[in-house]
Amino acid sequence: MKRLSGLLVFCALAAAWEGLSRWGVVSRLYFPPVSTIAATFWDLTVSGLLPGQALSTVSRAVAGLLLALAVMAPLGLAMGVSRRLSALLTPTVELLRPVPPPAIIPAAMLLFGIGTGMKLVVIVFACSFPILVGAVDGARSIDPGFRLTAAAYGLSRRDLLFGVILPAAGPSVAAGFRTAVPMALIVAVLSEMIGASSGIGHYILRMQRTFAIPEMYAGVAMLGLWGLALNAGTQQVLARLLRWHAGWKGGI
Amino acid sequence: MLTIEGLTKSYSQNGSPATCALGGVSFSVPKGAFVSLVGPSGCGKSTLLQCVCGLMRPTAGRVTLAGREISAPPPEMALIFQNAAASLFPWFTILGNIRFVLRRAPGSKAQKLETARSALAAVGLADFAEHYPWQLSGGMQQRAALARGLAYGAEILLLDEPFASVDAQTREDLEDLLAGVARQQGKTVLFVTHDIDEAVYLADTVVALTPPPAKVAAILPIDLPHPRDQIASREDRRFLDARKAIHALLRRV
Numbered sequence: 001m002k003r004l005s006g007l008l009v010f011c012a013l014a015a016a017w018e019g020l021s022r023w024g025v026v027s028r029l030y031f032p033p034v035s036t037i038a039a040t041f042w043d044l045t046v047s048g049l050l051p052g053q054a055l056s057t058v059s060r061a062v063a064g065l066l067l068a069l070a071v072m073a074p075l076g077l078a079m080g081v082s083r084r085l086s087a088l089l090t091p092t093v094e095l096l097r098p099v100p101p102p103a104i105i106p107a108a109m110l111l112f113g114i115g116t117g118m119k120l121v122v123i124v125f126a127c128s129f130p131i132l133v134g135a136v137d138g139a140r141s142i143d144p145g146f147r148l149t150a151a152a153y154g155l156s157r158r159d160l161l162f163g164v165i166l167p168a169a170g171p172s173v174a175a176g177f178r179t180a181v182p183m184a185l186i187v188a189v190l191s192e193m194i195g196a197s198s199g200i201g202h203y204i205l206r207m208q209r210t211f212a213i214p215e216m217y218a219g220v221a222m223l224g225l226w227g228l229a230l231n232a233g234t235q236q237v238l239a240r241l242l243r244w245h246a247g248w249k250g251g252i
Numbered sequence: 253m254l255t256i257e258g259l260t261k262s263y264s265q266n267g268s269p270a271t272c273a274l275g276g277v278s279f280s281v282p283k284g285a286f287v288s289l290v291g292p293s294g295c296g297k298s299t300l301l302q303c304v305c306g307l308m309r310p311t312a313g314r315v316t317l318a319g320r321e322i323s324a325p326p327p328e329m330a331l332i333f334q335n336a337a338a339s340l341f342p343w344f345t346i347l348g349n350i351r352f353v354l355r356r357a358p359g360s361k362a363q364k365l366e367t368a369r370s371a372l373a374a375v376g377l378a379d380f381a382e383h384y385p386w387q388l389s390g391g392m393q394q395r396a397a398l399a400r401g402l403a404y405g406a407e408i409l410l411l412d413e414p415f416a417s418v419d420a421q422t423r424e425d426l427e428d429l430l431a432g433v434a435r436q437q438g439k440t441v442l443f444v445t446h447d448i449d450e451a452v453y454l455a456d457t458v459v460a461l462t463p464p465p466a467k468v469a470a471i472l473p474i475d476l477p478h479p480r481d482q483i484a485s486r487e488d489r490r491f492l493d494a495r496k497a498i499h500a501l502l503r504r505v
């Protein structure tokens with residue numbers, strides 16, 4: 001029911017846009033009717049142009065996310081466990097973390113050109129910090145009871161790592177990852193707008209420059225849908241992996 | 253023989269004054285003996301168990317097992333923690349918790365599964381093997397932690413108030429289960445409890461501690477025949493005498 005009324009609001013807004021545009025209250029060039037945008041969206045989707053552009057963007061975002069996860073989750077766990085490593089790396093992390101990721105795009109272009117490499121570097125940079133911080137916090141806040149139990153039962157370091165530290169820190173790493181997903185998409189699109197010859201970000205900008213306004217909006221809509229799918233997919237996978245945590249924290 | 257000599261532990265906190273939990277505790281637990289440890293709340297019983305199994309370094313004194321000093325948890329000891337909820341891993345099921353601590357034990361996968369399942373059956377949790385710890389009540393969690401400790405197969409069991417939150421009937425069943433396992437398998441047990449009756453009922457020897465900083469107030473041999481019976485043993489003269497003596501002792505100190 002709540003969902004339905006939310007959808008109704010969305011439809012009402014879309015209808016208002018349609019009306020304002022058709023009656024000429026707003027510029028029809030800049031705000032083409034929603035029905036026109038939808039038709040364009042449909043044509044471009046069927047022709048495969050829009051999905052293709054979006055796919056190259058989203059796949060870069062996902063690759064960057066997974067790369068950041070593969071490097072930063074282990075590093076963060078190690079920093080959370082080892083005081084020495086943490087003391088060694090924390091100042092660097094704290095100095096780099098506040099840098100808005102787009103700020104490094106020019107430098108990345110200088111070093112890597114405008115290809116996929118540059119974009120991956122920027123995406124990985126953006127995603128690294130939430131994941132790293134999540135992993136450090138997760139490893140640091142493990143209940144001492146769990147560690148004591150592991151020690152009392154003579155578990156090996158390997159078992160401690162995979163059976164205790166990793167699952168205990170999992171929810172915190174997941175929270176960091178969830179924050180990183182939209183950031184990956186943002187930075188992927190932005191890097192394409194600044195330097196690229198492909199991708200949905202580049203497409204949107206090109207359509208704007210050639211006054212193909214319905215195409216521009218169609219690109220934005222496509223990106224929105226992908227963002228939705230990416231968030232939902234992430235949520236699905238994490239919920240499955242962390243089912244115990246939802247039950248534990250929600251249960252009592 | 254497990255020997256505890258002059259065990260002293262003070263928790264130093266930066267800023268606030270140090271808490272002296274153990275003030276030189278000495279006693280020994282012969283191989284195969286069942287020793288109950290009683291003492292007022294906060295006197296350092298949990299601290300003592302953690303020092304005994306090498307999880308915590310004492311400030312002074314030492315613990316030796318067959319002459320070897322203990323500095324890290326030895327494989328022949330299992331500690332069943334007071335707080336089961338903080339000791340059972342919430343990401344494993346009850347069965348998973350037991351199988352996890354058996355990972356390094358000898359034997360095939362199937363054998364270990366069998367061990368885990370029979371330990372669960374022994375504490376009455378056979379139907380809850382696939383449940384997560386947080387799906388169980390406090391008393392069931394304690395039983396699960398007990399099952400895990402028993403399944404581990406250590407020769408020496410250190411139990412920290414394992415029956416504190418189960419009902420009277422279950423408690424009697426678990427006491428008899430523990431006594432039976434200990435006798436049949438010749439285990440050495442150091443059993444911490446608040447309950448003087450329980451301490452006397454189970455033990456060959458009761459060690460009573462003073463309020464903190466804890467010292468040994470008395471060591472009382474319990475001269476009751478085995479196997480014990482929940483009704484007959486508790487009515488026995490010797491049971492009542494021992495119980496009275498410990499009561500008097502704990503009140504006096």
Ligand SMILES: Nc1ncnc2c1ncn2[C@@H]1O[C@H](COP(=O)(O)OP(=O)(O)OP(=O)(O)O)[C@@H](O)[C@H]1O
Pocket residue numbers: 263271272273291292293294295296297298299300334464
């Ligand atoms: N980690 C700790 N840091 C500082 N002080 C502690 C710590 N653990 C225990 N203590 C102190 O040591 C003393 C003994 O604690 P301990 O838990 O060993 O008592 P206990 O005899 O097991 O009590 P109970 O019967 O209530 O479980 C208490 O005064 C407590 O405040």
Ligand SMILES: [Mg+2]
Pocket residue numbers: 297298299334412
């Ligand atoms: Mg205690």
